[in-house]
Structure formats: C-alpha cells, structure tokens
Amino acid sequence: MITRLPEKHITIAGIDKIVPTLKDALHVIESAEMFLGVIGTYISFIRGPSRTGDVQGITTIPMHGAKEVHLVLVDDWRSKIIGSDFEDILYCMNCSGCFFSCPISFEAVISFGKAFKGGVGIVKTAFMYGLEEAVAAGLFMCTECGSCKQNCPGEIDIPSMIEKLRVEAIEKGLVMPPHEAIVKSIKENNNPLERPKEERQAWFES
Numbered sequence: 001m002i003t004r005l006p007e008k009h010i011t012i013a014g015i016d017k018i019v020p021t022l023k024d025a026l027h028v029i030e031s032a033e034m035f036l037g038v039i040g041t042y043i044s045f046i047r048g049p050s051r052t053g054d055v056q057g058i059t060t061i062p063m064h065g066a067k068e069v070h071l072v073l074v075d076d077w078r079s080k081i082i083g084s085d086f087e088d089i090l091y092c093m094n095c096s097g098c099f100f101s102c103p104i105s106f107e108a109v110i111s112f113g114k115a116f117k118g119g120v121g122i123v124k125t126a127f128m129y130g131l132e133e134a135v136a137a138g139l140f141m142c143t144e145c146g147s148c149k150q151n152c153p154g155e156i157d158i159p160s161m162i163e164k165l166r167v168e169a170i171e172k173g174l175v176m177p178p179h180e181a182i183v184k185s186i187k188e189n190n191n192p193l194e195r196p197k198e199e200r201q202a203w204f205e206s
C-alpha cells in the first residue's frame with residue numbers, strides 16, 4: 001500500500017543493491033529471509049508507474065500506483081572499495097546474521113559499529129566515517145572468533161577485514177587508551193603489566 005498510495009514513489013538505495021538479474025534478486029530475498037528468520041508474504045516488482053492494457057487494450061498509465069517512480073542511487077563510499085581487500089562488503093545484504101551471531105555486538109549488547117551494527121558495521125563505519133570512528137565504535141573489541149563469517153550467507157570474511165583495519169589504525173597511531181598503556185609498558189618495561197620486572201619481583205616476594 002505504501003508504494004501505491006503516494007503520487008510520487010521515491011526510492012533511495014546504495015549502488016551495491018543492484019544485482020545482475022531478477023533471479024539474483026530473488027536469491028537475495030530468499031537468503032535474507034532465511035537468515036532473518038522471517039518469511040515475506042508477498043513481493044512487489046516495481047518497474048515504473050503502474051500500467052495496464054486491460055481496459056479495451058489501451059495502455060493506461062498510471063493505473064493502481066504512483067504517477068511517478070524515481071530511483072536515487074547512492075555511491076558515497078562504495079565504488080572506492082571496488083578492487084580493494086574490502087570489496088566483498090558490497091555483497092552484504094544487511095540480513096543481520098553477523099550481528100546476531102557476534103559475541104560482542106549481540107550478547108554483550110553494546111554499540112558495535114556506528115551506522116550499522118555487528119562486525120560488518122565496524123567495516124562499514126571505517127569507510128563511511130573514517131578509521132577514527134571505527135576505533136571508537138569498537139574496532140579493537142572484536143575477538144576474531146569468526147562467528148560472523150560462519151553465519152553470513154555470503155561468507156564475507158569480516159574478521160580478516162577487521163584485522164586489516166586494525167593494522168591500518170595502529171599504523172596511524174589510532175589505538176584505544178588501554179592499549180596505549182600496554183604498548184608503552186612493553187617499550188619501557190619489556191612487559192605489558194605496566195611496572196618494571198624488578199618491582200613486580202619485589203611485590204611477589206613481599
């Protein structure tokens with residue numbers, strides 16, 4: 001009904017939502033349903049203002065739906081990752097499989113990712129808002145358990161993308177404050193425990 005009642009139907013979608021064939025589109029719907037655990041009752045195919053030839057064989061536009069149909073395709077960060085180690089993220093269909101299977105984003109019920117949640121949210125955050133935001137949104141909280149990849153219908157290798165983003169973040173000096181202290185201690189004390197070896201020894205012996 002919401003596509004039929006308005007006079008103008010405007011759809012805004014990322015370019016990654018385009019698939020080569022109608023059959024592929026049905027696969028996307030099936031996979032998303034399977035992983036979301038919901039079954040759609042019906043699907044509407046909209047290819048422009050509705051039309052009919054039922055009335056005396058004369059093509060009549062519009063018939064039951066909007067008079068105008070517009071599609072706005074958004075690129076934003078998407079095309080710049082084509083050809084990179086992260087391009088598989090464009091296969092993401094936002095089914096939430098990685099979110100519900102992630103021990104950090106779901107079971108710990110914390111904000112993990114900015115615009116999108118779950119492991120894929122961290123990766124998308126890095127491209128949408130920058131690495132700094134990805135670090136703030138939990139880049140270093142990932143346990144690298146691999147559950148997101150296992151539960152993704154496209155087997156998108158999110159853990160290895162997170163690992164690569166971490167390397168990039170560290171190279172840019174973007175680490176979480178507790179990690180900074182650990183790195184400092186390793187450099188100064190040759191251990192991560194934030195106190196010199198002799199001091200620790202004395203503490204154990206006391």
Ligand code: SF4
Pocket residue numbers: 098101102103104105118119120141142143144145146147148149158159162
């Ligand atoms: S690898 Fe990281 S993002 Fe993926 S499920 Fe495990 S903790 Fe979550």
Ligand code: SF4
Pocket residue numbers: 091092093094095096097098099118120148151152153154155156
């Ligand atoms: S990365 Fe995979 S599991 Fe996560 S939302 Fe995208 S398609 Fe679903």
